[in-house]
Amino acid sequence: MKKVSLIFVLVLVLSLPQIVYANMAAPKHSDIGSSITFEKNDTISVLSEVLDITVNGSQADIVATYKMKNTTNESTSTQAMFLSPNVENSSVNIVVNDKDKSFTVESYGLNYNTEIKTNDWQYAILTDDELARHNQEQTVDAITFDMNFTPNEEYEVIVSYGYSLGGYPDYDFDAKRGEIEYYLAPATIWKDFSNLTINLYLDKNMPIIKSSNLEFKKVGVRTYQYNSNTLPEGNLEIVIDENWYQNIFSTLRSPYLDITLMILSPFILIGLIIVVFITWYIRKRKKHTS
Known part of the structure; x- marks a missing residue:
């Protein structure tokens, strides 16, 4: 993929496709596309999310840990969808309530940004993998799994996998950089969301944050952290880079x-x-x- 972005959408899937919304969410390639409508979930709350991103060269290990709760006095089941580009199927692992969970992984092309159209639903346009191969800048992989809650039950959901950085992390001259993008906004469709922590662990090859739309604090050697009681506006966009003296030597190695x-x-x-x-x-x- 030309541009790699890290996209997380843990949402309730209403239907695939949902004909009633077809005119409002028409795909660019309607002959092969379909719409997915994500419904506002009024029963499940996200009590906390801890996102650990550990960079190692051009790869990163991603571990997203959610504490979720059924806020009703009734049992409920929901299907969750986790969207991310460049998912290595062999490295995906889903743990729900301390038990390994079965899942499916499919590749799609993302033709529209996920956006809220009314107060209670939002949609994304996903097309099949054939289109995705021709439009790799907007390709995503969808990890789908089920969650079952007893009345007022609270437990952890852990999604982990390997991930390829965007940018040019394999270059050995001054153009070297890594890019990470992470969708935060779609999590607003859960009943409530609170307590977001993002831990970023960098390696010695790209030890600094060159730019980020969120304000990270350095808490250790090549370790950065972001904390918020609520979801920030916009999505996470991070560029990591070499430090100043590494960049000098990289410039000298430039072809x-x-x-x-x-x-x-x-x-x-x-x-x-x-x-x-x-x-x-x-x-x-x-x-x-x-």
Whole structure:
């Protein structure tokens, strides 16, 4: 995938497809596409979410831990969908209430950003994997599994898998960087959401956060953390990079360095001549004054 983003949507799936909303959520390629409508869940609350992102080279280990609760006095069952690009099927693991859970993984093309159209539902347009192969920038993998709650039951849901960074994490020159994008907004469809913690563990190859739309605090060596009692506005977007001295050596390793120096050489030469002239002039004036 050209651009890799980390997308999480843990939601109640109303139907696939849902014909009643077809006109309101028409896909770009309606002959092969279908709409998925996500319904507002009024029974299940997310008490907390801890997202651990551990970067190792161009890969990352992702562990998302949710504490969820059935807020009613009745038993309930719901289907959850977790969306992320570049999911390695062999590394996916789902644990619900301390038990391994079966799941399915399918690839789709995401034609529209998930958006809220009314107060009680939202939708995303997913198309089949054939289209996804032709439009890899908008490809996502969907991990689907079931959750069953007894009255007022509370337990943890853990989703873990391997993930490939976006950007150019494998480069060994100054263009090297890693990109992470994570959808936060769709979690608003649960009854309640609170206590978000994001832990970011970087490796020595890209040890700093170059940019982020959320304010992380450095809490240890190459370790950053974000805390919020509520969901922040927008989605998580992080760019990680080398530190300043690593970037110096990376620049020297750049395959474009020779060409750049060749282009800049006339300007460098002119600059050296100016420096030499100024130095000579200053020394001459000092001798003349003395």
